Amino acid sequence: MSVLNTAPPRAAAKPGSATWRLIKAESKLSIRDKMALLWGVGIPLVVLIILGSIPSLRKPNEDTGGLTTFDVYVPVLILFNLAILAVTALPTTLAGYRENGVLQRMRTTPIGPARVLTAQLVANFAIALVAMILFLAVAGLGFGVDLPQHLFGFAVAWLLAAAALLAIGLLLTARVPGRSVASAMGMVLFFPMMFFAGLWVPISEMPAVLQNISRYTPLGAGMRAFQDAYLGHFPSVLPLLTLAVYAVGCSIIAVRWFRWE
Amino acid sequence: MPPVIEVRNLHKRYADKVAVDDVSLTVQEGEILGILGPNGAGKTTTVECIEGLRTPDRGEIKVLGLDPLRDRAELTRRLGVQLQAGQLPERLQVAEALELYSSFYPRPADWRGLMHDLGLTDKAKTRYAKLSGGQKQRLSIALALVGNPRVAILDELTTGLDPQARRDTWDLIEGVRSRGVTIVLVTHFMEEAERLCDRLALIDAGRVVMVDTPAGLTERARIGQRIQFRPSRPLDDSLLTSLPDVSGVTRRGELVVVSGNDNALNAVTTVLARNQIVAERLRVEQASLEDAFVRLTGKRLDPH
Structure with missing residues (x-):
């Protein structure tokens, strides 16, 4: 074996280049995680296509201000995607990193483990963004669903929903002992959250009590904000505030409680 | 010349037991110090304190004049570390890991050369989870050296390697030493200690029993x-x-x-x-x- 070669010293590493590479690497790893892509993107996309092909779901509905049932399902599936990525894929990956010593190994480098967290958050955010645009495009081009009338309002609602869900995922990651517990707890959170977003029963058809609870769940609030944007208004304050409280509150607790090893 | 690593009266206890009772060590520039001792003697805790991964309860540690806890950012740039249980994401490929880690350091070594020296070139596109134990071990050695460190701490350097890979790794470490890198080697292998180490620190029950050259230790034992x-x-x-x-x-x-x-x-x-x-x-x-x-x-x- 030869003596080690040293690369010619780089003048100075470009600031942020390591972070950027880390984000690229984590994105690649997330895309290689076939289960997360299947559940987070593949399944909601197939459901979207199936629902779009059922004619009875495409008749305007009085309860939702003239939107068809299918119109309402497009944002539900966008939230489905966000929730899978944020509360199952993200915690499972990061808890696995902690369990396998990936975070500990990063502590011995100049980069530190916090940036692995950031890179995972950015990677999942980016995948969710691409998926959201894909869903809107398929619904629009394939089935003639109009884009949300208030596009800016929709963007704000989506960003807040993404922030709230990623923060919830991070909080879940902060304390779980390992990968298997993370994925089990993610699923336990996922189903009630999706229920209150109207995945099985549209919110407008829920009894009043459930509608009220739904208002204060992250995905219920997300749905309300989305519907406002679809009907052409900037989302009302309550759902946006609810999402912001989840985002900020969960992030603060997650950062304070985070177990690195 | 001041020592590269100086540990004075290190003491560390976990909830239920004292891991390191009283350890003092110095490592001079360019030498290979071996830390030898039975399981549970406190070897790994000692090096983890030197790496700044654990906070000592008592005692003083200086590495290249830096405090491992207060001067973390600077220390991590100059210290290469191989952890006993050092792991990578399962789906990360060998070449990707080396390229990524080399981007963390201001003056990295040539990661392709390292990959070649450690016999990993034909595994460049293999995912971490698919590597054998020996290949994972060689990758973790490569990652410890990819930052072109002044000091390297290698915990269980050749555990899990077959005899040929073990000798190849020793050659590599001798090459690294000849460039003036100071090395701390935690080991179980007598042959490895005799072959590589300039001095050996014998640790038992959280204390340094003796520090001497390999020949000196044999002589002192009077057998x-x-x-x-x-x-x-x-x-x-x-x-x-x-x-x-x-x-x-x-x-x-x-x-x-x-x-x-x-x-x-x-x-x-x-x-x-x-x-x-x-x-x-x-x-x-x-x-x-x-x-x-x-x-x-x-x-x-x-x-x-």
Whole structure:
């Protein structure tokens, strides 16, 4: 074996280049995680296509201000995607990193483990963004669903929903002992959250009590904000505030409680 | 010249037990210091404190003049670390890991050269989860060196490697040392310690038992030679035990085993000749570091 070669010293590493590479690497790893892509993107996309092909779901509905049932399902599936990525894929990956010593190994480098967290958050955010645009495009081009009338309002609602869900995922990651517990707890959170977003029963058809609870769940609030944007208004304050409280509150607790090893 | 690593009166306890009781060490520039000791002796905790991964309860540590906890950012740029349980994401490929880690450091080594030196080039596109234990180990050595560190701490360097890969890794480490890199090596392997280390620190029950060169340790343990033979006719042990160069005589079946200093063989053969006894199946063993270790700590290293 030869003596080690040293690369010619780089003048100075470009600031942020390591972070950027880390984000690229984590994105690649997330895309290689076939289960997360299947559940987070593949399944909601197939459901979207199936629902779009059922004619009875495409008749305007009085309860939702003239939107068809299918119109309402497009944002539900966008939230489905966000929730899978944020509360199952993200915690499972990061808890696995902690369990396998990936975070500990990063502590011995100049980069530190916090940036692995950031890179995972950015990677999942980016995948969710691409998926959201894909869903809107398929619904629009394939089935003639109009884009949300208030596009800016929709963007704000989506960003807040993404922030709230990623923060919830991070909080879940902060304390779980390992990968298997993370994925089990993610699923336990996922189903009630999706229920209150109207995945099985549209919110407008829920009894009043459930509608009220739904208002204060992250995905219920997300749905309300989305519907406002679809009907052409900037989302009302309550759902946006609810999402912001989840985002900020969960992030603060997650950062304070985070177990690195 | 100030030492590269200086540890003074390190003490670290976990909830239920004292891991490191009182450890003091210095490592000079360009040397390889081996840390040797049985499982649970406190070797890994000691190096984890030096790396800044654990907060000591008492004591002082300086690495390249830096405090491992306060000066973390600066230290991580100059210190290469191989962790015992160092792991990577399962789906990350070998070349991706090396390229990624090299981007963390201001003046990295050539990661392709390292990948070649560690025999990983044909595994460049293999995912971490698909590597064998030995390949993972070699990758973790490569990652410890990819930042072109001034100091490297290698925990269980060649555990899990086959004999050929182990010797190749030793060659690599000697190459790294010849560039002036200071190395701390935590090891179980006597052969590795004898081959690579300039000095050895023997740690047992959280304390440094002794620091010396490998040869010095063997000498201090005062076990020079072991002579084994079958006497051609019955032999009275007292003939041998009375010799000043002989420290012990034991019987193993029909064999007599004599231990003593470097002159013992001469003394024993002279006595046997004088009594017209022929030493059949004569065998002489030089004391190894392993024997020295057992003698000095009263414990065996874990069998590998």
